Amino acid sequence: MAMDPTMNKLLKWSVQNSQQQNEDGTTTAPPSASEAARTLTPDMINALMGGPSDADLMKAAMEVLHSDESDLENKMIAFDNFEQLIEGIDNANNLEPLGLWSPLVKLLDHENADMRRYAAWCIGTAVQNNEKAQDKVIVLNAIPKLVKVATTDSNPATRKKAVYAISSSVRNYQPAMNELTSNLPEGYPSDKIDASDMDAIDPLMDKLRAHPVSSA
Known part of the structure; x- marks a missing residue:
């Protein structure tokens, strides 16, 4: 079953804004909350809130x-x-x-x-x-x-x-x-x-x- 487009975008957003594990064992900190919020669309917010x-x-x-x-x-x-x-x-x-x-x-x-x-x-x-x-x-x-x-x-x-x-x-x-x-x-x-x-x-x-x- 194909994933809902909004949920697919939300999944990508979640991955992109999570702490990343690098190949050398170090980690890359996620973007700040304000930076992450700027990439959220209204539909994605509604999906997060269940609306x-x-x-x-x-x-x-x-x-x-x-x-x-x-x-x-x-x-x-x-x-x-x-x-x-x-x-x-x-x-x-x-x-x-x-x-x-x-x-x-x-x-x-x-x-x-x-x-x-x-x-x-x-x-x-x-x-x-x-x-x-x-x-x-x-x-x-x-x-x-x-x-x-x-x-x-x-x-x-x-x-x-x-x-x-x-x-x-x-x-x-x-x-x-x-x-x-x-x-x-x-x-x-x-x-x-x-x-x-x-x-x-x-x-x-x-x-x-x-x-x-x-x-x-």
Whole structure:
């Protein structure tokens, strides 16, 4: 049975930071505690402490979010934890290998406004200054979904987070900017907008925030 990668790293770390016996019979002292600690990763620390890794926590949170047995309060807690975890770019980039992007985007269609709000919020957090994540938004066709939420959702807070996600997705990433301009409602600019031109993007985001939504 193959050893868990984290445990394998931990074993190597333990060997490297133990007292070494030399061929001439002398010993080499291990590094200081501070030097050894600098080479420990969060996952290795969790393994030492017996706790779950960030990847485990992210997967567990998504399971709660899609579970029919979890109530809204627990889903909100799971979403809050999930959003904090993906603030780190390493965890944000782990969304793809963990298979969490698709279930996250799917939650933009949830019947509950708070679930849609948090889904947009998490997308916005994951894609900030992260081209790898910005590309996933295009691949998963999330831009049209976000535009729909931003311009038609009955909940103002949900619309606001959708605009935040759109803004984070398109800034400094031209493919996402092009995808946005091709999916904007009537009355919005259809000409190409430079993704690095903040003076052009900011007014567009302001217009999306002020988009009139008919009351149900």
